[in-house]
Every structure is written in structure tokens, then in C-alpha cells.
Amino acid sequence: MKKLVVGLVQHKAGESMEANTDKNMEGIREAARRGAGLVVMPELHRSRYFCQSEDARFFDWAEAVPGPSTERFGRLAKDMGAVLVISLFEKRATGLYHNTAVVLDRTGEVAGTYRKMHIPDDPQYYEKYYFAPGDSQFRPIATSVGKLGVMVCWDQWYPEPARLSALHGADVLVYPSAIGWEPADEAGEKERQIDSWVTVQRGHAIANGIPVMAANRVGFEPNPLGGSEGIDFWGSSFVAGCQGEIISRAASDREEIVMAELDLGASERVRRVWPFLRDRRIDAYTDLVRRYGGQ
Amino acid sequence: MKKLVVGLVQHKAGESMEANTDKNMEGIREAARRGAGLVVMPELHRSRYFCQSEDARFFDWAEAVPGPSTERFGRLAKDMGAVLVISLFEKRATGLYHNTAVVLDRTGEVAGTYRKMHIPDDPQYYEKYYFAPGDSQFRPIATSVGKLGVMVCWDQWYPEPARLSALHGADVLVYPSAIGWEPADEAGEKERQIDSWVTVQRGHAIANGIPVMAANRVGFEPNPLGGSEGIDFWGSSFVAGCQGEIISRAASDREEIVMAELDLGASERVRRVWPFLRDRRIDAYTDLVRRYGGQ
Numbered sequence: 010m011k012k013l014v015v016g017l018v019q020h021k022a023g024e025s026m027e028a029n030t031d032k033n034m035e036g037i038r039e040a041a042r043r044g045a046g047l048v049v050m051p052e053l054h055r056s057r058y059f060c061q062s063e064d065a066r067f068f069d070w071a072e073a074v075p076g077p078s079t080e081r082f083g084r085l086a087k088d089m090g091a092v093l094v095i096s097l098f099e100k101r102a103t104g105l106y107h108n109t110a111v112v113l114d115r116t117g118e119v120a121g122t123y124r125k126m127h128i129p130d131d132p133q134y135y136e137k138y139y140f141a142p143g144d145s146q147f148r149p150i151a152t153s154v155g156k157l158g159v160m161v162c163w164d165q166w167y168p169e170p171a172r173l174s175a176l177h178g179a180d181v182l183v184y185p186s187a188i189g190w191e192p193a194d195e196a197g198e199k200e201r202q203i204d205s206w207v208t209v210q211r212g213h214a215i216a217n218g219i220p221v222m223a224a225n226r227v228g229f230e231p232n233p234l235g236g237s238e239g240i241d242f243w244g245s246s247f248v249a250g251c252q253g254e255i256i257s258r259a260a261s262d263r264e265e266i267v268m269a270e271l272d273l274g275a276s277e278r279v280r281r282v283w284p285f286l287r288d289r290r291i292d293a294y295t296d297l298v299r300r301y302g303g304q
Numbered sequence: 305m306k307k308l309v310v311g312l313v314q315h316k317a318g319e320s321m322e323a324n325t326d327k328n329m330e331g332i333r334e335a336a337r338r339g340a341g342l343v344v345m346p347e348l349h350r351s352r353y354f355c356q357s358e359d360a361r362f363f364d365w366a367e368a369v370p371g372p373s374t375e376r377f378g379r380l381a382k383d384m385g386a387v388l389v390i391s392l393f394e395k396r397a398t399g400l401y402h403n404t405a406v407v408l409d410r411t412g413e414v415a416g417t418y419r420k421m422h423i424p425d426d427p428q429y430y431e432k433y434y435f436a437p438g439d440s441q442f443r444p445i446a447t448s449v450g451k452l453g454v455m456v457c458w459d460q461w462y463p464e465p466a467r468l469s470a471l472h473g474a475d476v477l478v479y480p481s482a483i484g485w486e487p488a489d490e491a492g493e494k495e496r497q498i499d500s501w502v503t504v505q506r507g508h509a510i511a512n513g514i515p516v517m518a519a520n521r522v523g524f525e526p527n528p529l530g531g532s533e534g535i536d537f538w539g540s541s542f543v544a545g546c547q548g549e550i551i552s553r554a555a556s557d558r559e560e561i562v563m564a565e566l567d568l569g570a571s572e573r574v575r576r577v578w579p580f581l582r583d584r585r586i587d588a589y590t591d592l593v594r595r596y597g598g599q
Contacts (some may be wrong), residue, residue, distance in 0.1 A: 127583045128515055166580050167588050168463030168511050177595055202548040205510045209546050212507020215500045216463050252496040253503050285461050288422045291593050293441055294464050299591045301471050301581070 010272055013154055016048045017246040017267040018261045021228035022057045026070065030055050030078075033095075034085055037300040040266050041089035046115070047154050049094040051226040051246070052162045053108065056098070058226070058242070062234035063138045071100035075119055079111055087117030092152045094159055094224075096185040098139075099124070103112065108140040110185055112150045112158045112223025121150030125161040126170060133191070133237055137164075147173035155180035155273070158219070162186040165206070165223065171213035175286075180276065182213055187227040190240035203243050203261065211253035218251045218280040220271050227264060251276045307568055308449055311335025311343045312541040312562040314554045316523035317352045321365065325350050325373075328390075329380055334513075335561050336384035341410075342449050345390040346541070347457045347482040348403065348520040351393070353521070353537070357529035358433045363526045366395035370414055374406055382412030387447045389454060389519075391480040394419070403435040404456045405480055407445045416445030420456040421465060428486070428532055431458070442468035450475035450568070453514070457481045459503075460518065464592065466508035471580075475571065477508055483519040485539035498538050498556065506548035513575040515566050522559060546571045 018036035021304045022029050033054050040048045045094045051058075055078065059067040072078055078097050086093045092115050099109035099122075108125035124143030147170045149156035158179025164170050174182060188206060190199050207223075214221040226245030247258035248269035257269040280286065296303055313331035317324050327348050335343045348354075350373065354362040367373055373392055379387045387410050394404035394417075401418035419438030423431045442465045444451035453474030459465050460479045469477060483501060485494050502518075509516040522539030542553035543564035552564040575581065591598055 126585050126588060129583065131577075131579070142585070163583065166511060166578070167584065168467060168507070168582065169592060172463060173589070173591055176591060176594070178597065201549050205548045208503055209507045209510040212463070212504045213510070215462060215504040216507070251499045254496050282426075283461070284426070286596070288424065288458065289462065289464065289595070290421050290437070291595055293421060294468070294593045296468055296471060297464060297592045298586050299471070300584070300586055302473065 011274055013046055013271045013273055014044040015222060015248060015269050015271055016043065017222060017224040017242050017248065018050050019227050019246040019265045019267060020047060020051065020054060020226060021264055022054065022058065022226060022230065022248055025289070026056050027163060034082070036266055037085055037093060038089060039090070039266065041091040043266070043268055045091055045268065047092045047182055049155055049222050049224040050096055050185055051224045052185040053098055054096055054226065057230050057233065058187050058240065058275055059233060060136050060139055061230070061232040061237065061240060063135045064234060067139065068106065071098045071106050073124060074099045074109055074179045075113060079119055080164065083113045083117040083119065084112040086115055088117045088148065092154050094157065094183050094185060096161065101175045105141055106139055107143055108136065109183070110161050112152060112157055112159060114152050114259045120152045123150065123159040125164065127163045129163040133232065133240055149174055149179035150179050158182045160184055163276070165210050168213060168216065171217060175217035175219060179219060181219055182221040184210065184221070184223040187242060188225060189240040192238050192241050198259030203245055207245065207247060211249045214251055215253040216285060218283060219276050219283065220251050221249045223247055227262065251279045306435050308341055308566045308568055308570055309339040310517060310543060310566055311338065311340030312517060312519040312543065312554070313343060313345050314520060314522050314539050314541040314560045314562060315349060316559055317349065317521060318526065321351050322337070326367065326413060329377070331561055332380055332388060335383060335563065336386045338561070338563055340386055340563065342387045343482055344478055344517050345391055346519045347391045347480040348393055349521065352525050353482050353530065353535065354528060354533065355431050355434055356428045356525070356527040356535060358430045359529060363401065366393045366401050369394045369404055369406060369417060374408065374414055376391070378408045378412040378414065381408040381410055385410045387415070387449050389452065389478050389480060391456065400436055401434055402438055403431065403456055405456050407447060407452055407454060415447045418445065418454040418456065420459065422458045422462055423465065424446050424458040428527065429534055443472050444469055444474035453477045455479055457483060460505050462509060463511065468513035471515060474514060476514055476566070477516040479505065479516070479518040481518055482537060483520060484535040487533050487536050498540055500565040502540065502542060506544045509544045509546055509550040511580060513578060513580065514571050515546050516544045518542055522557065539555055546574045
């Protein structure tokens with residue numbers, strides 16, 4: 010049975026990007042030491058989640074891709090012999106920024122990038138201000154451990170990109186994330202939210218017969234400009250197999266390195282027994298490319 | 305808070321279609337007496353699940369729609385003042401059969417029909433032999449209790465029809481089902497299968513912000529022609545709310561009338577907080593209408 014050990018780094022982010030990055034790298038080293046051939050980081054892991062407010066000063070935090078971070082994490086990928094999925098605030102051009110995942114192969118080279126396609130804009134998640142919608146499409150990134158269907162956070166609520174990734178050959182779905190609770194929400198609502206976040210992604214694994222990995226940040230971060238209560242990031246990073254079964258899941262309240270062993274033959278077996286791809290009614294799906302109804 | 309009480313009739317099917325139908329109707333009466341304004345039946349509830357084998361004799365069991373069953377269940381719908389979703393083996397023309405769900409409004413009239421679009425064909429589920437693929441598209445059926453996004457069984461594994469139903473205005477997703485275990489499967493595999501069945505449908509509720517109702521048959525049915533072990537239908541009919549939360553779920557081993565109260569204002573609230581429909585990247589979904597890759 011061919012196996013791939015994978016790791017998710019679930020970290021808190023402090024105010025110092027340099028200290029965060031050092032901690033990120035130490036988390037990656039630990040996952041790799043424990044055998045991970047693929048390590049996934051949370052969304053925008055080098056900084057606090059600045060999208061809680063709209064402020065042009067935060068554009069100073071953006072960087073070129075490829076650039077200093079891909080070089081630094083690339084060296085680490087090579088040192089550890091592991092494929093890394095990192096998440097950067099990309100400055101593509103003056104006035105043009107993206108929320109970008111980068112896949113570094115174990116050679117240290119950039120295997121591919123993915124610019125977040127579905128951009129949220131909700132109280133405390135003002136991402137439409139910071140990030141232009143990606144023009145990456147949903148094309149898995151080929152690496153030495155398989156084809157990674159890399160998406161980012163808000164994408165994870167959508168069945169379409171997961172399906173498109175699978176139809177383009179993804180072996181696994183990968184979601185760097187930054188999602189949490191409003192501290193004032195009542196307990197039942199918090200439970201429904203976190204459960205729906207896990208469940209909808211498990212659904213993508215099931216519908217497509219491939220595993221899913223979601224790495225989330227954890228811990229409370231105040232709104233840097235005030236004006237709201239801040240976000241209590243709910244952690245719960247997880248790996249699910251290609252029947253949606255949870256293989257590993259982190260706690261919601263502490264830093265963790267989540268390790269899991271993926272059975273690389275499972276998709277072949279599961280898709281034979283549950284041949285969903287065979288029966289798609291592509292003649293009847295046209296309205297999926299419309300906003301609503303038949304218009 | 306506007307509420308709708310709904311019911312699912314989880315029944316075993318015996319050899320007599322007449323006795324099954326009587327029991328179906330008694331189940332509907334009970335659900336309606338307990339307050340249900342909408343009652344959903346399992347797939348092909350009037351008979352045993354004959355698709356375990358391919359045999360032309362079973363075409364004798366098919367009937368016209370509208371026809372004797374829509375008339376009989378229509379009268380019941382009117383008597384009980386409830387909307388019914390029933391599931392029939394339809395003879396549309398000589399040599400042309402469908403697996404058809406019929407929605408009967410509380411007036412007793414046919415509100416609409418849905419001919420199963422995704423047809424499975426797997427050992428013990430030889431449906432491609434019996435049923436022509438439906439040409440219904442995915443258009444919710446308007447009733448006095450709301451617009452019902454009616455699909456049937458195998459459809460439930462696909463995110464596309466659920467999404468299309470939502471984009472065409474469905475207030476709730478409804479799945480008559482007939483699914484079970486191979487008796488010889490080991491316990492872990494059985495658990496993964498039933499959990500994936502519930503989870504992928506909860507995922508549809510979450511991704512679309514509307515409730516889902518799945519009515520399944522229950523109990524062991526031998527293969528009528530022998531040659532296989534039969535199917536142990538796993539019941540577990542359930543109702544989930546528009547955050548995917550389970551409201552009611554039946555056991556996997558006995559007949560039950562599953563009752564649930566749907567909060568008809570929940571979708572409005574949930575879709576405001578989780579505005580997935582706003583951010584769909586319809587410019588990037590074109591390959592969803594292709595079989596695989598970009599071809």
C-alpha cells in the first residue's frame with residue numbers, strides 16, 4: 010500500500026512577521042521530521058489576518074511571488090525534502106494584489122501558484138479591498154508527491170472549484186484557511202459554523218473521491234484598527250480521506266502539527282465502487298455558469 | 305418564526321405491491337396526523353427494489369404518470385391536506401421507462417414530476433437497464449409549501465444538481481432514496497459509506513443555504529433472481545437544516561416516521577451571513593459541462 014505522510018501546521022500569528030515566519034518554518038521542520046512529504050500552512054500565515062479592517066498601510070506587507078518568501082521557504086523545502094504549500098500576500102504589480110498559494114517542490118523550486126479565485130467580503134473579512142480575484146482557474150499543480158488541487162479558504166465552501174480540480178486530475182484538495190468565530194456568537198451557532206466548515210469540505214472529498222487537507226490558523230486576533238471584537242480563529246485543521254472520513258483533526262483552541270497518512274491507492278478503489286464521474290449529466294449543467302436561474 | 309413540519313416515511317418493502325402501498329399510505333397518514341405539511345417517501349416505495357437483477361418481467365410493474373398511483377396518493381394528499389413526494393416506476397411509452405418522483409399538492413393535484421437524471425449502474429443497482437435518463441433538468445417544483453428541489457437517490461451524490469436546484473429557486477432539497485449495504489461488507493466500510501451518504505447531502509445544504517430531506521427504505525431485501533447476497537437498506541432517513549445541522553435522523557434498522565420542524569426564515573438569515581451565491585466565479589466554471597479536463 011503506497012502511503013504519503015502529510016502535515017498541517019496550525020499556528021497562532023503574532024504581531025511580528027519575522028517571528029511568525031520563524032515559527033512557521035519551525036512547524037514545517039517538525040512536520041517533516043515526523044515524516045511529512047507534504048506540509049500545508051494556513052492562509053496568510055506570515056502575518057496577523059489584517060483583512061479585519063481596510064487600511065492601505067497593510068499593502069506594505071505584500072511581496073513579489075517569486076520573491077523573498079518563496080526563496081526562503083523553497084530552501085526549507087529542499088532542506089527537508091518535503092513539498093510545501095505556503096500562502097502569501099502577493100504584490101503582482103503596483104496596485105494589484107492577490108491572496109496567493111505557492112507550491113514549493115522538494116527540490117526547492119516553485120511548482121506552481123494559485124491566486125485565490127473566490128474572494129469574500131464580510132464584516133471582519135474585507136478581502137475584496139485587498140485582493141483582486143485570481144485568474145488562475147482551477148488547475149492542479151503537479152509535484153513530486155502528486156497533483157495538488159490547491160485553493161484558498163472561501164473557495165472551500167464552493168463545490169464547483171473542488172469538482173473542477175478533480176476534473177483536471179487533482180489527487181488531493183488542499184485549502185490554506187483563516188476562519189473563525191465572532192467572540193460574541195452563542196455556543197450553538199459556533200458549533201453549527203465549525204461543523205458546517207468541516208462537513209462541506211468532507212463533502213468535496215466524497216463527491217470527488219479524493220482526500221482533502223485544510224490548514225487553519227488558531228487563536229484570537231484583535232482587530233488591528235479596533236471597531237470590532239476581533240476574530241477567534243477556530244483551528245480544527247483536518248485531513249479527510251476520499252470517503253470523507255476524518256483521518257486527523259486538530260483542536261480548536263491551540264497550536265498543533267496535524268499528521269496523517271494518506272493511502273494513495275484509496276482513490277482508485279473508491280472511484281471504482283462509487284463511479285460518480287461516469288454519470289455526470291454534462292448535457293444538463295449549463296446553468297452552472299449563470300449567476301441565477303436561466304439568466 | 306414561520307415553521308413547516310415535515311415528515312419522512314422510512315419503510316420496509318415486502319413482496320406485495322398492494323400491501324406496500326397500503327402501508328405507505330398509512331405512514332403518510334401518520335405523518336400528516338402528527339402535523340406534517342410535507343411528506344416524502346423513499347425511492348420506488350411501492351415495490352421491492354427490483355433493480356438488483358435485470359429481468360424484463362419487472363417492466364410489468366411500471367405505470368403511467370399521471371395514472372393510478374398519482375390518483376390514489378393524490379386523493380390522500382387532499383384528504384390529509386399535505387404535500388406529498390412519491391416515487392414511481394413510470395412507463396412513459398412502450399419501451400421507455402423512468403424512475404420518476406411526483407409531487408402532489410395538498411389539493412390532490414400533480415404539482416410536478418421529476419424524472420431521475422443521474423442513473424447508476426453497479427452490481428445490484430442495475431438501473432441503466434430499467435430507466436432512461438431523465439430529461440427533466442433541475443427545476444424546483446412549486447407547491448403550496450414552497451419550491452421543492454426534488455431529485456432521486458444517485459443524484460444526491462452530485463453537487464451539480466443540488467446547486468442548479470438552488471439557482472432555480474429551490475427552498476428545500478428532497479431526495480427519495482434506496483441505498484444500502486452489501487451484507488458481507490466489513491463494519492468500518494459500512495460506517496464510512498453511511499456517513500459519506502449523510503455528509504455529502506449535508507454538504508449540499510451548507511453550500512446552498514437550504515434544508516435537505518432524504519427518505520430511504522430500510523431492511524434486508526433478497527435479490528429476487530438470486531446470484532447475489534441482497535441489499536441491507538440502511539434507513540437513516542434524515543432532515544438537515546440550511547447550515548447542514550441534523551434536525552432528525554432515523555435508525556438504520558427499523559421502520560420509522562421521521563418528523564422535523566423547518567424554520568422557513570433560516571435560509572434568509574444564513575445566506576446573508578454566508579453569501580456564497582454572491583461570489584460564484586461563473587467566468588471560470590465552463591469546464592463543469594465537460595466530461596473531464598478541458599476536453
